[in-house]
Amino acid sequence: MNEVVEKLTSKDFASDQEVRWCPGCGDYSILKQVQTVLPDLGRPKEEFVFISGIGCSSRFPYYMDTFGMHSIHGRATAIATGLKATRPELSVWIITGDGDSMSIGGNHFIHMLRRNPDVNVLLFNNQIYGLTKGQYSPTSEQGKVTKSSPIGSVDYPFNPIALALGADATFVARTLDRDPKHQQAVIKRGYEHKGTSMVEIYQNCNVFNDGAFEVYTEKGSKKENILLMENGKPLIFGANDDKGIMLDGFKPIIVNLADVSANDLWIHDETDLVKATILSRFYDDPTHPDHKPRPFGVFYVNSNKNTFDELFNNQMDAAMAKGLGDLDKLIAGNETWVVN
Amino acid sequence: MSSSVDKELESVVIRFAGDSGDGMQLTGTQFTNAAALFGNDLATFPDFPAEIRAPIGTLAGVSGFQIHFGSTKINTPGDMSDVLVVMNVAALKANLKGLIKGGVIIANSDGFDSKNMRLANVPEDQNPLTDGSLAEYDLKVIDVTKITRAALADSGLGTKEIDRCKNMFVLGLIYWMYHRSMDSSIEFIKSKFKKNEAVMTANLKVLQAGWSYGETTEMFANRYTVAPAKMNPGVYRSIMGNQAAALGLVSASVKSGLPLFYGTYPITPASDILHELSRHKNFNIKTFQAEDEIAAICSSIGASFGGNLAITGSSGPGIALKGEAIGLATMLELPLVIVNVQRAGPSTGLPTKTEQADLMQAYFGRNGECPVVILAAQSPVDCFNMAYEACRIALEHMIPVFFLSDGYIANGSEPWLFPQTKDLQDIKVEFAPERGNNDDKFMPYLRDEKLSRPWALPGTKGLEHRIGGLEKQNVTGNISYDPNNHEQMVLLRQEKVDRVADYIPLQTMDNGPETGDLLILGWGGTYGALKTATAILRGEGLNVSHAHLRYINPFPKNLGEILKGFKTVVVPELNNGQLVKIIRDKYFIDAIPYNKIQGLPFMSTEVVNKIKEILA
Numbered sequence: 001m002n003e004v005v006e007k008l009t010s011k012d013f014a015s016d017q018e019v020r021w022c023p024g025c026g027d028y029s030i031l032k033q034v035q036t037v038l039p040d041l042g043r044p045k046e047e048f049v050f051i052s053g054i055g056c057s058s059r060f061p062y063y064m065d066t067f068g069m070h071s072i073h074g075r076a077t078a079i080a081t082g083l084k085a086t087r088p089e090l091s092v093w094i095i096t097g098d099g100d101s102m103s104i105g106g107n108h109f110i111h112m113l114r115r116n117p118d119v120n121v122l123l124f125n126n127q128i129y130g131l132t133k134g135q136y137s138p139t140s141e142q143g144k145v146t147k148s149s150p151i152g153s154v155d156y157p158f159n160p161i162a163l164a165l166g167a168d169a170t171f172v173a174r175t176l177d178r179d180p181k182h183q184q185a186v187i188k189r190g191y192e193h194k195g196t197s198m199v200e201i202y203q204n205c206n207v208f209n210d211g212a213f214e215v216y217t218e219k220g221s222k223k224e225n226i227l228l229m230e231n232g233k234p235l236i237f238g239a240n241d242d243k244g245i246m247l248d249g250f251k252p253i254i255v256n257l258a259d260v261s262a263n264d265l266w267i268h269d270e271t272d273l274v275k276a277t278i279l280s281r282f283y284d285d286p287t288h289p290d291h292k293p294r295p296f297g298v299f300y301v302n303s304n305k306n307t308f309d310e311l312f313n314n315q316m317d318a319a320m321a322k323g324l325g326d327l328d329k330l331i332a333g334n335e336t337w338v339v340n
Numbered sequence: 341m342s343s344s345v346d347k348e349l350e351s352v353v354i355r356f357a358g359d360s361g362d363g364m365q366l367t368g369t370q371f372t373n374a375a376a377l378f379g380n381d382l383a384t385f386p387d388f389p390a391e392i393r394a395p396i397g398t399l400a401g402v403s404g405f406q407i408h409f410g411s412t413k414i415n416t417p418g419d420m421s422d423v424l425v426v427m428n429v430a431a432l433k434a435n436l437k438g439l440i441k442g443g444v445i446i447a448n449s450d451g452f453d454s455k456n457m458r459l460a461n462v463p464e465d466q467n468p469l470t471d472g473s474l475a476e477y478d479l480k481v482i483d484v485t486k487i488t489r490a491a492l493a494d495s496g497l498g499t500k501e502i503d504r505c506k507n508m509f510v511l512g513l514i515y516w517m518y519h520r521s522m523d524s525s526i527e528f529i530k531s532k533f534k535k536n537e538a539v540m541t542a543n544l545k546v547l548q549a550g551w552s553y554g555e556t557t558e559m560f561a562n563r564y565t566v567a568p569a570k571m572n573p574g575v576y577r578s579i580m581g582n583q584a585a586a587l588g589l590v591s592a593s594v595k596s597g598l599p600l601f602y603g604t605y606p607i608t609p610a611s612d613i614l615h616e617l618s619r620h621k622n623f624n625i626k627t628f629q630a631e632d633e634i635a636a637i638c639s640s641i642g643a644s645f646g647g648n649l650a651i652t653g654s655s656g657p658g659i660a661l662k663g664e665a666i667g668l669a670t671m672l673e674l675p676l677v678i679v680n681v682q683r684a685g686p687s688t689g690l691p692t693k694t695e696q697a698d699l700m701q702a703y704f705g706r707n708g709e710c711p712v713v714i715l716a717a718q719s720p721v722d723c724f725n726m727a728y729e730a731c732r733i734a735l736e737h738m739i740p741v742f743f744l745s746d747g748y749i750a751n752g753s754e755p756w757l758f759p760q761t762k763d764l765q766d767i768k769v770e771f772a773p774e775r776g777n778n779d780d781k782f783m784p785y786l787r788d789e790k791l792s793r794p795w796a797l798p799g800t801k802g803l804e805h806r807i808g809g810l811e812k813q814n815v816t817g818n819i820s821y822d823p824n825n826h827e828q829m830v831l832l833r834q835e836k837v838d839r840v841a842d843y844i845p846l847q848t849m850d851n852g853p854e855t856g857d858l859l860i861l862g863w864g865g866t867y868g869a870l871k872t873a874t875a876i877l878r879g880e881g882l883n884v885s886h887a888h889l890r891y892i893n894p895f896p897k898n899l900g901e902i903l904k905g906f907k908t909v910v911v912p913e914l915n916n917g918q919l920v921k922i923i924r925d926k927y928f929i930d931a932i933p934y935n936k937i938q939g940l941p942f943m944s945t946e947v948v949n950k951i952k953e954i955l956a
Contacts, residue, residue, distance in 0.1 A: 047798075062819065064806075068807070069806070069808055070806065070808025070810060071808065072665060075634060075635070078631075078642070080642060082628065082640055082650075083642035083646045083798070084642075085639070085642075085643070107631055108632075111635065315621060316624070322622065324594070327591060327594045327623070331591070331758050331759070333579075335376075337378075337379060337575070339568070339572065339757075
């Protein structure tokens with residue numbers, strides 16, 4: 001067979017189904033970036049499988065011309081684990097939201113992370129229930145006024161990055177819908193990671209929670225509020241790149257670069273779990289006067305942990321090395337007797 | 341030497357009972373093996389508490405094992421026991437009512453001391469071994485503890501370890517009483533304790549001591565022989581229901597050529613299927629112990645999407661959690677086998693006791709119109725057949741199939757004239773072939789004559805498609821909110837289940853003609869008791885027939901015809917009336933329910949009496 005394989009384009013990954021998210025939804029950007037990244041990965045289209053749960057984000061697979069399953073609420077992680085265990089050669093992606101993964105599917109989410117199958121999670125975090133028309137979600141800030149919390153939600157929010165690190169995830173990153181380049185780079189790195197990659201994407205719901213991430217996306221505020229992490233580089237932020245983060249023991253402090261040399265700043269090390277954990281706790285309310293900037297990029301990578309699919313199939317391969325067992329022998333068991 | 345006289349018996353029921361730590365299950369299983377190897381037909385009934393080590397000496401902690409073995413066909417573990425072995429007073433108190441009048445009691449006197457009396461709530465002055473209350477039984481009192489300790493005085497083992505050998509004394513004695521070879525147990529002990537020679541030697545010594553005790557004491561006037569049963573010729577083994585189910589699943593995997601994926605979460609009484617399957621990775625059997633019941637079924641759905649023979653197994657409470665995912669599998673129209681080893685409910689219920697109360701759950705326990713195929717095994721051996729059938733139907737019809745077992749047949753054992761794998765029905769599986777750029781667009785919901793859709797595996801070129809829980813447009817599989825399409829799809833999914841009836845055997849009569857005064861219509865694990873009851877009733881000249889359902893949704897096509905042939909149809913069930921409702925609804929007959937909801941199987945005599953009452 002000498003079939004000429006033409007490089008796929010983003011169009012090849014778009015299905016014939018009409019995209020039905022609300023106009024202006026952040027989901028469009030994520031769909032676009034994924035369709036842009038996939039052709040660069042050099043794999044045939046049929047090897048990609050997108051599995052989602054329930055929620056606005058979970059409509060995603062219908063719009064991808066790959067294999068896909070729009071499953072039930074919170075369970076995409078479990079379905080993906082079963083698929084990846086039995087078909088490790090496939091590229092399996094999980095599309096989920098903050099309600100889907102942090103609330104109803106929280107259990108499967110942490111257990112998948114501890115097992116570490118080689119799958120990619122894109123967690124669309126809009127801090128609201130969109131499909132059910134605007135109730136507070138497990139990532140909504142405390143005091144959030146919504147249809148189901150008219151005088152404010154009393155729940156404390158989950159911090160998905162800290163939760164993932166606590167569950168021993170091996171790749172933890174954050175990006176946002178309004179920065180296509182950053183998103184593409186992070187998604188690609190997640191794909192390249194061997195093990196579960198957990199990418200949280202701040203995604204604006206312009207209908208029920210518009211502007212939730214405004215301070216991180218608007219020109220006037222974003223540089224003051226975003227900390228872009230790059231491996232091996234000092235942690236610098238600020239309107240004029242004039243601020244940095246230093247560590248005083250385990251305590252992070254914000255310093256002015258006028259007073260401190262960039263060489264003395266905290267140098268980001270993706271492989272350092274303790275430091276990643278500290279960075280994951282940069283989670284203050286951005287309206288608080290002493291708040292730290294919100295980190296974006298890759299918090300943590302652990303390339304030394306075997307994947308679940310590897311371990312699972314290593315056991316199978318070892319057992320199967322001598323060939324398929326003898327079924328008649330198995331059925332007969334160890335003790336038989338003859339009736340004449 | 342003993343002056344005992346040999347007597348020949350047709351069949352015997354022995355019940356071993358003691359504290360849950362006394363090793364009664366092991367003793368029973370060992371005797372079962374020996375009886376099976378000798379060629380008796382048999383049936384067993386392990387009856388144990390849910391707690392692993394329930395409070396010592398109490399009624400709640402009593403663990404029992406009943407075996408019925410004989411030279412004739414044995415269908416049940418027996419309504420009443422002929423011999424009752426009791427390790428303590430609580431075991432006697434809990435089991436005496438199940439012993440026939442005049443039956444033999446072998447009692448370990450050490451288990452009747454004041455501490456055991458207190459724990460079993462028996463007043464100090466009412467020791468049954470001495471107060472004459474057991475006068476109508478043949479009472480044999482032996483200080484098993486004392487003899488065991490004496491036998492192992494120089495073994496170097498501690499008292500705790502020595503006392504753990506007590507059950508071997510009982511086993512040795514019973515072997516002597518019934519002229520059984522101890523070889524299989526000797527082999528078992530040697531292999532089980534091969535890494536601990538002191539314990540191995542101790543167990544062998546005490547086993548022998550039990551035998552010698554029978555031989556030397558004057559206590560036993562009789563020894564008994566129970567000749568081998570006249571069974572169909574062939575090679576047999578002994579098998580428990582859960583084990584048979586596991587082998588049925590493995591066989592379906594091998595015969596279909598598909599790897600098996602078993603996603604599950606531990607639950608009584610289904611866990612033994614996981615234990616068995618997890619040992620057979622060399623048959624391409626993949627087991628996954630998930631974080632919960634929902635992940636268990638969902639991982640199986642993922643594996644099914646990927647082209648595996650996917651199975652999830654649980655008991656009622658777990659099945660309740662799986663409901664939504666069963667609905668998903670129904671919408672996805674992927675093959676999936678759901679094993680439910682039923683236990684007494686609702687909620688946690690009686691985890692180690694049997695019941696047939698999850699039939700409605702299998703039929704209707706989901707949101708929306710969500711029909712699935714339902715099969716039920718009727719005996720430990722039949723677990724093999726029906727587990728295999730469940731896989732065959734799931735794979736060939738692209739449909740979720742329930743396989744119902746229950747705690748009684750799951751833990752019970754019987755001799756099995758096992759099949760040669762070449763004789764098992766073929767299982768034909770086809771995956772959708774890859775498509776080129778010039779082929780028409782792939783239609784994931786295009787149906788064949790069974791109404792099943794193509795199984796299109798990820799990784800196959802040209803078959804990229806999306807499936808999901810939202811209603812599908814027929815043929816294309818695209819999301820559709822069209823009202824008429826929804827109705828059509830609901831009816832198609834029902835019709836798909838109904839058409840399975842064309843691919844299953846017709847209903848046969850187990851005993852009696854196809855017309856008559858009364859039909860006993862059973863399903864599942866009540867088979868043995870109903871079979872025995874029917875034989876008794878017919879033996880007394882009553883015009884009674886018995887048919888036993890193993891295919892419950894859809895029913896065999898001729899069932900309606902059979903039902904019409906009887907003046908009265910009685911449906912005995914271990915629930916509050918479930919199959920009977922479906923029969924009444926579907927066939928519009930005045931079927932009579934007969935129900936028992938005690939966590940226990942039917943006794944044949946109960947059924948006989950009930951049927952006579954109905955006929956009177």
